[in-house]
Amino acid sequence: MSTAEEVAQKVVLMKPDDLPGAAREVLVGGGRMQMAYAWYPRPGRLELRYLSGKAVNLPFDIWRCPVEGRIPSLANVWPLLSWYEREISDLFGVEFTGAPDVHRLVLHEGVELPKPPFASDYPPGHTLSLKTRQRLLPEVAGAERDVQLLPFGPVRADVLESAEFLFFYIGEAILFYQPQLFFKHRGMEKRFEGLTAERAVVTAERVSGVGSVAHALAFCQAVESASNCLVPPRALFLRVLLAEMERLYNHLHYLGHLAHTTTLKVAEAEGKFLEERVKQFNGRLTGSRLLRSILTVGGLRHDVGPIGWLAEELEALRKRYAIYARRLENTDSHLDRLITTGLLDRQVAIDQGATGPVQRGSGLDRDLRRDHPYAAYDKLPVEVAVRQAGDGHARAQVRMAEIHNSIALIQRVLVMLPDGPLHADCKVIPNSEGLGWSESPRGTLFYAVHFDANGKLSRVKIKSPSFSNWRAFPFTVHGSNMMDYAINEATFGLTIAGCDR
Amino acid sequence: MPLWTLLGLMAGNQTAPWPLSDGDDGQAGLLGMPRYRPEKCADGCEACAEVCPTKAITLREPGQGGGRLNVDYGRCVVCQLCTEECPTGAMTPSADWAFGVRRREDLVWREHPAAAQNASPSTAAFRRSLHIRHVDAGSCNGCESELQALNNPFYNLHRLGIFFTASPRFADLLLVTGAVTYAMREPLRATYEAMPEPRWVMAVGTCAVSGGIAEGGYASGHGLEGVLPVDVYLPGCPPNPAAIMQALLMFLGRKPQRAKGGQLVE
Numbered sequence: 001m002s003t004a005e006e007v008a009q010k011v012v013l014m015k016p017d018d019l020p021g022a023a024r025e026v027l028v029g030g031g032r033m034q035m036a037y038a039w040y041p042r043p044g045r046l047e048l049r050y051l052s053g054k055a056v057n058l059p060f061d062i063w064r065c066p067v068e069g070r071i072p073s074l075a076n077v078w079p080l081l082s083w084y085e086r087e088i089s090d091l092f093g094v095e096f097t098g099a100p101d102v103h104r105l106v107l108h109e110g111v112e113l114p115k116p117p118f119a120s121d122y123p124p125g126h127t128l129s130l131k132t133r134q135r136l137l138p139e140v141a142g143a144e145r146d147v148q149l150l151p152f153g154p155v156r157a158d159v160l161e162s163a164e165f166l167f168f169y170i171g172e173a174i175l176f177y178q179p180q181l182f183f184k185h186r187g188m189e190k191r192f193e194g195l196t197a198e199r200a201v202v203t204a205e206r207v208s209g210v211g212s213v214a215h216a217l218a219f220c221q222a223v224e225s226a227s228n229c230l231v232p233p234r235a236l237f238l239r240v241l242l243a244e245m246e247r248l249y250n251h252l253h254y255l256g257h258l259a260h261t262t263t264l265k266v267a268e269a270e271g272k273f274l275e276e277r278v279k280q281f282n283g284r285l286t287g288s289r290l291l292r293s294i295l296t297v298g299g300l301r302h303d304v305g306p307i308g309w310l311a312e313e314l315e316a317l318r319k320r321y322a323i324y325a326r327r328l329e330n331t332d333s334h335l336d337r338l339i340t341t342g343l344l345d346r347q348v349a350i351d352q353g354a355t356g357p358v359q360r361g362s363g364l365d366r367d368l369r370r371d372h373p374y375a376a377y378d379k380l381p382v383e384v385a386v387r388q389a390g391d392g393h394a395r396a397q398v399r400m401a402e403i404h405n406s407i408a409l410i411q412r413v414l415v416m417l418p419d420g421p422l423h424a425d426c427k428v429i430p431n432s433e434g435l436g437w438s439e440s441p442r443g444t445l446f447y448a449v450h451f452d453a454n455g456k457l458s459r460v461k462i463k464s465p466s467f468s469n470w471r472a473f474p475f476t477v478h479g480s481n482m483m484d485y486a487i488n489e490a491t492f493g494l495t496i497a498g499c500d501r
Numbered sequence: 502m503p504l505w506t507l508l509g510l511m512a513g514n515q516t517a518p519w520p521l522s523d524g525d526d527g528q529a530g531l532l533g534m535p536r537y538r539p540e541k542c543a544d545g546c547e548a549c550a551e552v553c554p555t556k557a558i559t560l561r562e563p564g565q566g567g568g569r570l571n572v573d574y575g576r577c578v579v580c581q582l583c584t585e586e587c588p589t590g591a592m593t594p595s596a597d598w599a600f601g602v603r604r605r606e607d608l609v610w611r612e613h614p615a616a617a618q619n620a621s622p623s624t625a626a627f628r629r630s631l632h633i634r635h636v637d638a639g640s641c642n643g644c645e646s647e648l649q650a651l652n653n654p655f656y657n658l659h660r661l662g663i664f665f666t667a668s669p670r671f672a673d674l675l676l677v678t679g680a681v682t683y684a685m686r687e688p689l690r691a692t693y694e695a696m697p698e699p700r701w702v703m704a705v706g707t708c709a710v711s712g713g714i715a716e717g718g719y720a721s722g723h724g725l726e727g728v729l730p731v732d733v734y735l736p737g738c739p740p741n742p743a744a745i746m747q748a749l750l751m752f753l754g755r756k757p758q759r760a761k762g763g764q765l766v767e
Contacts, residue, residue, distance in 0.1 A: 108684050117719040128683040128719055154688050155636050157667035159648045162637045162685055183684045184639045187720035202554045202580045206714045209643025209739065253646075256653075266505035272653035273515055279650070280527055287532035287594070289741060290643055293581045301585065305530060327508065497642035 011062045016071050019050070022063065023077040026052045032350070033074070034060065035446055036084035037461035038067070038092040043120055046092060049461075050074075051435070051446065057371045060435065073099035080353030083471050091118045106182045106500070109134040117187060137166065138176060146170050154183045161496035169482060177477035177485075181470060184500035192460035197223045197297045197428055197449075200457055204447070205292045207462060208498030210253075213239075213246040214440030215447075215462070216295040221374055222447040223297045226434030229426035233418045235299035236376040241413045242291050243375070243438065244406040249278040250441035251399045251406070252321075254493045255328065258396060261487045262337045270324050277317055281310065299423035311414050318407045325400050338393035342476040342488035345390060354472035355465045356443020357402065358492055361395035363388040368439035380412055392491035399493070428455040440465050442493060464498035515654040519743070520661075520750060526743040527655055533598030533737075533744075534577055535584045537610050537763070539568030541591040549583035549592050554714060555707070558583060558592075568612070574600060574763050575608035575710045578738040599759040601735040601748025607761050608710070608734060614762025623699065627673055628753050629662040633703075634672035634696065638689045639682035639721060643739040644706040648678070650742045663749055669695040674752075677729070680708040680715045681722035693729055703733040703752065705745060710736045 014022060026033060034051040041047050046067040053060050065071075073096035075082035085096045086105035093116035095102075103109065107117075110132040115122040140147050153164035164180040188207050192200050204219035205212040217239055224231060231239075256271025279289040285304045286294045294301055328334055344354060349362040359366060367384040369377045385401030387394035433450045443465030452458040473492050477485065518524035550558045550570065557576035561569055570591075583592040602608055624631075637645060651658040652665070666672050669692045681689060693702070704725045707713040712723040725731050735748040750756035759765050 111683075122719065125717070126719065127717075127722065130683065130687070133687065154685065155634075155669075155692050159635045159645055159665055160637070161640070161642055161645055162688070183688070184637070184679070184682055185684065185720050186639055186680060186682055186715040187718040188715060191715060191718055191721075199552070199554060199582075202578065202582065203714055206578070206641045206643070206738070209641040210646050212643070253649075264505060266509040269509065269515075269654045270512070272650070273655060276527070276650055276653045276655045280529070283528060283741075284530040287530060287581075288579075289531065290646070290739070292738070293532070293579070301581075323508075327505070331505070495642050497640060 010059060011064055014063050014065045016065055016069060019063070019065060019074055020072050020077060022052075023074045026054060027077060029054050031055055031058075032353070033078045033081055034444070035461070035463040036081055036088065037448065038088045038094060038118070039450055039459040039461070040118075040120070046094065048088070048094070049448065051448070051463075056366055060372075062435070067094055070097050071095070072097055075100050079351045080468070080471060083467065090116070092116050093119060103136050106185050108182065109136055117190065135166065135180065137178070140168060147175060153180075163496050167482070172481045172483065174477060174480050174482060174485070177474050179470065179474060181496060182500045184496055186501065188501040189460055189462055192457045195457050196455070197426070197457065200460070201296050205295075207501060208464060208466070208495055209290055210250055210495060211246070211440045211442070211445070211464070211498055212290045212292050213242045213295065214438045214445050217243060217375070218436045218438040218445045218447040219449070219460075220295055220297050220436065221438070222434040222436030222449040223428070224426060224434070225436060226432040226449060226451060227426045227428050229298055230424060231299045232421045232424055233376070234420045235422045237413050237417050238300055238304060238422075239295065239375040240377060240380065241304070241410055242286070242294065244409045244413075245278060245282055245285070246291055247406045247441045248403060248410075249275050249282065250493075251403045252278060254399055254490075255324075255396070258487070258490045259328070259334065261490045262334045264331065264334055267324070267328060267331070267334070274317065274321060274324065281313060285310070296423070298426040299421070301423075303422055307414065311411060314407055314410060318404075321403060325403070328400075335393060337484070337487050338396060338491065339391055341392040341484050342480065342491055343390050344472060344476050348475050349390070349472060352472040352475060353468040355468040356440070357395055357398040358443065358469050358472065360384065360386045360398045362390040368437055368444055372437065374436075374438060376413070379416070380409055382409070392488055395491045395493075430455050442466055442495065442498070443468060462501055464501065466495045466499040469494055470499050516657045516660065517655055520746055520756065528596070528598065528741050528743050531596060531598060531741055532579065532581060532594050533596050534574050534579060534600060535581065535592045536595040536597060537568070537570065537572045538591050538593065539570070539612075541589045542569050543589045543591070544569075546588065548586040548588060552582045552586045554578060554580060554582070555711075555716065568610075570610075572610035572763055573608060573711075574610070574760075575605060575734060575736050576707065577736055578707050578714055580738070597760075597765045598737060598741055598744045599747045599765060600737065600740070601733060601744065601751050602758055602760050603733060603752070605731070605734055607758070608736060608763060610763030612762075614764055614766050624701070624753050628755060631663045631674060631749070631753060632666040632672050633663065633674045633676050634666055634669045634692060635676045635678070636689050636692050638677050638679040638685040638709065639715070640679035640706065640708055644678035644708075647739045647742050647745065648676075648705070651745060656742050656746060658746065661746070661750070669693075670697065672696050673699070674701045674703055675729070676703045676705055677709045677725055678706050680712045680724055681728055682720050683722070684720075686722070686728065689728065701732040701752070702729050703735065703748070704731050705735050706740060707736040707738050710734050713738065
């Protein structure tokens with residue numbers, strides 16, 4: 001796509017009053033709302049964008065709606081949109097009528113806000129500060145004396161990302177759970193403004209460190225789509241290789257961390273050792289353990305190093321992993337803590353927008369690599385692992401199956417990898433826009449990019465998978481118990497940096 | 502019921518002999534800070550300074566001597582763009598990642614690095630037992646990924662007598678990652694205040710040293726600059742686990758500081 005007009009079949013202009021009906025149509029048709037964001041097409045002219053998909057494998061639809069008059073909230077039709085609306089309220093000052101929840105989200109309550117941060121009259125160079133620190137808490141009616149509040153964080157035990165978790169509990173039972181996220185909100189989307197596309201890849205790689213490839217890839221593809229740019233085949237295949245190496249080390253880390261929460265010391269060590277192996281492979285391949293500084297708009301910045309050794313090393317890893325996985329699946333004390341833990345109902349997963357291995361563990365058969373193929377995935381056999389149970393064990397099993405699938409995909413790429421150029425010049429078209437996506441280790445990731453008249457980025461929206469999964473996660477915690485909490489959280493495999501941005 | 506203990510024993514010792522003795526540090530092929538060679542720099546060329554995303558490379562005022570460029574590795578995010586843009590080989594890729602230093606100015610390139618004075622460490626009593634409290638003050642999670650790796654069997658940080666601790670009350674060293682967002686400034690200060698003296702602060706990753714890629718903007722700070730006094734600086738994006746271990750051992754006086762005047766000296 002390039003300009004909004006040229007892709008009229010995909011970008012639909014709507015009036016505010018048309019939005020609820022259209023959202024309901026998506027719901028009835030079995031589709032899904034994917035994200036919403038705001039941007040300024042011209043100074044002082046604010047526009048909302050909604051991304052929807054009518055069915056799993058149909059092209060995405062983009063709705064544009066100028067902000068004029070009353071904007072109805074869609075959160076009563078699509079609960080997952082509540083977080084997007086609250087983000088737009090925080091950053092752009094738009095109000096949604098009839099919204100079920102109007103509290104701040106990405107900015108903390110008590111923030112001193114001269115203007116919304118994305119408004120053109122926001123004072124340049126001004127850093128936000130907190131007037132007061134306020135917790136957002138629901139009121140507890142009735143047995144106040146029996147219900148205790150446990151605030152945990154934002155500085156938690158161990159080497160972990162910062163967030164505050166609030167538990168209302170009686171004894172072991174959790175009545176209500178509320179994560180207070182966005183301590184790490186860095187305003188990353190605004191850091192893209194004014195950058196050239198090539199330079200901005202470096203920023204995209206640093207939105208979520210353990211998703212560097214997924215972020216850079218979705219961003220590059222958004223720019224390539226805006227510039228009608230074709231990436232050479234060798235780069236497309238290598239992009240798959242990099243993306244699957246990223247999935248591999250993330251999923252191995254996930255299993256090691258999960259074993260940590262079920263106190264299997266050797267299993268923790270083994271999972272993290274296998275993760276370390278893959279990170280060292282990454283270093284040998286690209287010079288970066290997190291696979292940074294290799295993707296760029298139009299292809300790759302440089303080739304991977306000699307890769308003759310990789311097939312053999314991966315086969316050795318696969319064998320060792322197979323033994324590890326079999327043992328995990330035969331350890332009663334591990335399985336006892338996972339089976340029936342943190343049940344995520346299929347309908348809740350749909351309503352709240354769960355994504356990636358989390359939704360696939362609740363029976364939703366969706367994967368962008370197969371449903372909306374990018375890079376070279378359309379030429380590769382992508383198997384999508386799905387489990388029906390919706391519990392922690394199902395989520396872990398999805399990831400375990402994906403480890404096997406990732407290794408198989410990489411081995412296939414190594415066989416099929418064509419020779420040829422790695423990079424095509426992409427000329428950015430002024431005032432163009434594009435959408436890019438990737439199936440990150442944690443689920444669907446979208447980048448929407450808009451260029452200004454000078455070919456510089458004027459707006460970048462990032463929809464990270466953890467933003468979706470953090471929204472769904474609390475629904476599995478209410479009514480559960482304290483002993484299961486850390487295990488349940490580990491089965492979701494959430495990051496905070498990606499969510500907070 | 503599988504015997505995990507047996508599996509562990511059969512796998513044998515997986516730990517790298519480094520850093521206690523020579524051997525594989527696990528960082529083969531990794532790229533570190535680009536190496537600056539001022540003699541190769543061409544007059545009138547600004548390619549590297551223009552492409553640098555974090556202003557780690559800036560042009561010097563003429564007549565200052567010591568090359569045409571200011572190169573501040575405390576701002577470098579290791580993106581390698583300068584090494585690709587430089588037409589003359591004045592900025593070249595290198596494996597120089599052991600950039601843990603005690604003084605901020607040792608991250609800035611200087612012509613005669615040997616002149617640097619090493620501050621004498623006051624950490625003698627902690628050489629064999631150091632407890633660290635980590636605080637994520639707004640990172641991308643890349644630094645956490647590498648910090649978590651320190652406890653995997655390959656690096657096995659515990660064997661060096663270095664431990665992560667849950668409570669700041671038990672901590673000797675506050676290890677900070679991230680650019681310090683507006684919402685994390687107070688929790689970070691509160692953690693520092695809760696530590697007993699003597700206490701030290703280590704900035705891990707370019708974000709914590711100077712703000713990194715997220716610096717500025719409405720929500721993000723400039724790292725620990727002006728927030729807390731810093732005793733060890735380790736730039737990198739992220740610094741690899743071996744670099745973190747090297748910096749910790751350097752801080753404890755068990756390894757020499759390798760980076761001086763913005764370059765590795767032996």
